[in-house]
Amino acid sequence: MATTPNAVTPAEFAWSPRVLLRRMRDADEIAHLITLIAAATLLLITALLVYQLWVLSAESRAKFGWSFFVTKTWDPVSGDFGALPFIYGTLVTSAVGLVIAVPLGVGGAIFLAELAPPKLSSALTFVSDLLAAVPSVIYGLLGVFLLVPIMRTTIQPALKATLGFLPLFQGPAYGIGFLTAGIVLAIMIVPFVLSVSREVLLAVPRDQREAALGLGATKWESTWKVIVPAARIGIFGSVFLALARALGETMAVTMVVGNNPIISASLFSPGYSIASVLANEFSEATGNLYLSALIELGLVLFLLTFVLNGLARLLILVTTRRGSGVLPS
Amino acid sequence: MTLRLLWRKSLNFTMLSLTGLCALITVSALFFILGYLVWNGGKDLSWNFFTKLPVPLGETGGGMANAIVGTLKLLLLATLFGVPIGLLGGVYLAEFGGRTIPFVVRYTADLLNGVPSIVIGIFAYALIVMPMHHFSTLAGGFALGIMVIPTVIRNTESFLRDVPRSLREGSFALGANKWRMIATVVLPAASRGILTGVLLALARVAGETAPLLFTAFGNRFWSPGWNQPTSSLPVVIYTYATGPYEDWHQQAWAAGLVLLGLVLVTNILVRAFLTRGTSYERT
Numbered sequence: 001m002a003t004t005p006n007a008v009t010p011a012e013f014a015w016s017p018r019v020l021l022r023r024m025r026d027a028d029e030i031a032h033l034i035t036l037i038a039a040a041t042l043l044l045i046t047a048l049l050v051y052q053l054w055v056l057s058a059e060s061r062a063k064f065g066w067s068f069f070v071t072k073t074w075d076p077v078s079g080d081f082g083a084l085p086f087i088y089g090t091l092v093t094s095a096v097g098l099v100i101a102v103p104l105g106v107g108g109a110i111f112l113a114e115l116a117p118p119k120l121s122s123a124l125t126f127v128s129d130l131l132a133a134v135p136s137v138i139y140g141l142l143g144v145f146l147l148v149p150i151m152r153t154t155i156q157p158a159l160k161a162t163l164g165f166l167p168l169f170q171g172p173a174y175g176i177g178f179l180t181a182g183i184v185l186a187i188m189i190v191p192f193v194l195s196v197s198r199e200v201l202l203a204v205p206r207d208q209r210e211a212a213l214g215l216g217a218t219k220w221e222s223t224w225k226v227i228v229p230a231a232r233i234g235i236f237g238s239v240f241l242a243l244a245r246a247l248g249e250t251m252a253v254t255m256v257v258g259n260n261p262i263i264s265a266s267l268f269s270p271g272y273s274i275a276s277v278l279a280n281e282f283s284e285a286t287g288n289l290y291l292s293a294l295i296e297l298g299l300v301l302f303l304l305t306f307v308l309n310g311l312a313r314l315l316i317l318v319t320t321r322r323g324s325g326v327l328p329s
Numbered sequence: 330m331t332l333r334l335l336w337r338k339s340l341n342f343t344m345l346s347l348t349g350l351c352a353l354i355t356v357s358a359l360f361f362i363l364g365y366l367v368w369n370g371g372k373d374l375s376w377n378f379f380t381k382l383p384v385p386l387g388e389t390g391g392g393m394a395n396a397i398v399g400t401l402k403l404l405l406l407a408t409l410f411g412v413p414i415g416l417l418g419g420v421y422l423a424e425f426g427g428r429t430i431p432f433v434v435r436y437t438a439d440l441l442n443g444v445p446s447i448v449i450g451i452f453a454y455a456l457i458v459m460p461m462h463h464f465s466t467l468a469g470g471f472a473l474g475i476m477v478i479p480t481v482i483r484n485t486e487s488f489l490r491d492v493p494r495s496l497r498e499g500s501f502a503l504g505a506n507k508w509r510m511i512a513t514v515v516l517p518a519a520s521r522g523i524l525t526g527v528l529l530a531l532a533r534v535a536g537e538t539a540p541l542l543f544t545a546f547g548n549r550f551w552s553p554g555w556n557q558p559t560s561s562l563p564v565v566i567y568t569y570a571t572g573p574y575e576d577w578h579q580q581a582w583a584a585g586l587v588l589l590g591l592v593l594v595t596n597i598l599v600r601a602f603l604t605r606g607t608s609y610e611r612t
Contacts (some may be wrong), residue, residue, distance in 0.1 A: 031508035032425045038417030039426075039434045042478055048460050049444070052455045087532050107351030115345060116352070126600065131359040133529075133596050134589060135536020141570050141585045144364060145369075147579065177472075190355050218341035241443075248445025250539035251567060275539070277445050282451070283464075283543040298451045302444060309443035329537045 050302075057296035059289055068296065072182060074261050074277075076286070081293035083300065085261035089178065089271035090301075093253060094246040096182025097266065099187055102239055104186070105193025106228075112194070113201035114209075114223050127273030132191035140255035143184045148175040148256060151183075155270055171266040175260065179267040181257040185249060189242040196241060196316065199233030201227060203320045240312035244305040250275035274301045347570060350468055360570055363589065370586030373579050378587075383577055386574065393584055395551050399559040401467070404531055406470020406555070411477030416478025418478070419523075435483070442479035450540035458544060464558040469545025473534040480533070483525025488519040508592055525603040532595040538563035560603055562588045 060068065064081060071082025108128075112121045152175030159169045204227050212222035228235070259271020259280060274297050285291040355555030377392045418438075422431045453472035458464055491513050500510040516523075545559050547568060552559035562584055569581035 026506075027509075028507045031511065032421075035421035035425055038414045039421040039430070039482075040419055041414050042434060042441070043437055044484060045475060045478070045600045048456070049441075049448075049452045052452055053448070056455055085602050104351045104355060107348040108355045111348035111352040113346075115348065124352055127356045127359055129600075130593060130596055131355070131362075133532060133536075133592055134359070134362060135538070135592060136562060137536065137538045137566050137570075138362065138366070138585050138589050141566060141581060142365060144570055145582075146365065151387075187358055190358075190554055194355055196350075220336050220341040220344045221337070224344070244443050248443075248447070250445065250447045251563075255567070255571060275445060276449070278447050279539060279542055283546065295451060295455075298448050302448045305443055305445055306440055309440050310436075322351070 046151060053295060053299040057292050057299050059292035060296045061292075063289065064293075068293075069300075071262065072261075076281075076290050079287070079289050081289070083274070083293075083297055085263050086272050086274045086277050086297060087300070088263050089261075090273040090275070092178050092246055092267070092271065093165065093181040093185055093257060093273055094243055096179060097185030097242060097246045098239065100183065100186035101190045101193055101242060105190045105238070105242070106197050106235060108190070108194045109197035109201055110223055110228070113198045114219070114227065121198075125198065128191045128194050132195070136188065136249060136251045137147045137255075139184055139188055140252040143180065143252055143256040147180055148185065151175045151180050160268075162282045167265045169266050171268045172262070173268055174270060176258040177255055177268050177270045178257065181253045181271075181273070182267070184252045184256055185246045188249060188252060189246050192242045192245060193238050196238035197235050199230075200238065200316065200319050203234070204230045231319060233315050237315030237319065240308050240315065244308040244312065247308070248275060248301060248305050250279050254279045274298075334402060336474035350480060363593070366582065366586045366589055370582035370584075370609035373583035374586065380585055382551070383514075383580075386576075391558075391580075393562070393580070396560040396562045396565045396584065397587070399545070399548070399552060399564075400535060400563040402466055402471055402552075402555070402559065403470045403541070403561055405534055406467065407477050407530065408527075409533055410474030410531075412481055415478045415481025415527075415530075416485055416523065418482040419489060420511060420516075422482065422486040423489035424507070424515070430472075435486075438479040438482050441475075442483075445539070445543075446476060447539040450542060450544055452561070453540065453544045459531065461556075464544060464554045464556065465565065466545055466552060466559040469541045469559065469561070471538035472544045473537060476534050476537065477527075477530045480530035481523075481526055484530075485519075485523050488522030488526070489515060491522070491554050492518045521603050525599050525601075528595055528599045528603075532592050536563055536592050537597075538567050542567075 061083065064071075066221055068081065068083050070084055071080075072084050073080045073082050073132060075081070093274065112124055116124065152173050156169075156173035156179070157177070160173065163169045167251055200304065208226055212226040213219070217225070253273050254276040257273060258274055259276055260270040261277075262269055262271045264271070278294060278298060278301075281296055282291075285294055375392075377390055378395050379392060379397060381390065381392035382395055383393065418434065422434060426434075449472050452475070453468050457471055458467040459470075496514055496518060497510055500514040505513070541561055541564050545561055545564070547564050548558045548560045566581050566584045566588065569577040569584070572578075
């Protein structure tokens, strides 16, 4: 074949070693390959992460099966492990966090997106982003030395006096517990709700606002009845994103939740969470079954946040796409 | 009629003020946290804090030099491991990718970004600590490196995409092939943005505690080389804050102030100086 060297016609079989070698001499192909390897490393790491969690939890999965999720005993001495108190604690603290953080974050986002002048809005968003950058162990530090005493002496007695008829607010006030952990979580996730909701609200087309105001609506009516409903899917997305963060948050919760595997209807009760038990017991776990049970907890946490994050990104994608799709481009 | 209007107007006013209050509460949290840390930790900061090792219980004084150096070593490892992969991966997504693979990589990066840091810690434990049978700086740096990758990859991609088409076409017209175009035109043009992303990602992992608990572990002394357990600022704060001694609590406040200062100063400087305009806009 008397063709010019280095020229590869499409008709040639692209993956034969000789052709491949010849193409590799071309620097573009090498650059392509190197960057592709880097991108593939990310996929490999994620796959390996799932594989490790799955394989290393095999012993615990085989021994306890589904009952792992519904039994309450956590006894390393007799080798009996059930995850229910940890799952319960994780869900309760996250729920408390969301109940406080969502109104605060969405309210703040409405202010930043609809009311504040652009300069103020970007300055406040900047501060909120900084708040998101504060390490979780700092929140834990303030939680232990500032919030816990306040909860014990002021907030919990006050709640007991006013809302004490609810089972949520009964029992002795220790200061630590579900409620305190939930409050710390709330402060930590508000910036996420705020900044994502703000983005989503800003993506709602301008005409919608103008149409509502033109019909005689007040600013609040246009915001609450037109803009927020239009952005609601994206706001849900921000809530899921925040929930995923709250579920996986380790240090701040560990420092204030009390670290006691108790299932109690009272928010004043000390509890435990999946991430906290991992933080406390992982490096001291003796025996394969113990370690394997802990890793299964890690797997549960991973799957929970994986699903929530996927869902959240989908929802945010849907709203911002649809929102910007309406705009004349 | 006027009563209805009055009601609507007052509702308007009330609710809008409430949203302002929400924003105010959120934002003031940062200033409160910062102020409280300065108030509590400021008085314990001294030269010794940065240069001395922790002293045995009962003695006063001592510092956290080993934790500060440990954190820097961990960050160095995280940079060496995470940044090249993130950078090159970002180049792939922006410049070479077709349709399917970039979508998968992007989605995976976002999901990996959301994985709880303690789970990353388990992964590093399984991959490095278990085969080596001991905790090490290496394992901690690996865990932090994994956490750096998703941010860097996504950020690099978006800044590369922002580089104007005309620059690429100009370099092609001058006869450059693709990798030359990327290496000498596109990457330098996007370098400020990329650097921003790298520094913000490092600032984030600098404060991570959970993945270090059972990888880098902790150490009361200097950690020679890369193969020994090492102390780090976040883990020391956690250990000291949950410990029983008043002296430890004081040190935890001081260390907290140092860590928060490090993270906030990096964030503010990076956001203020590096993101203000990209180099191609200034020419």
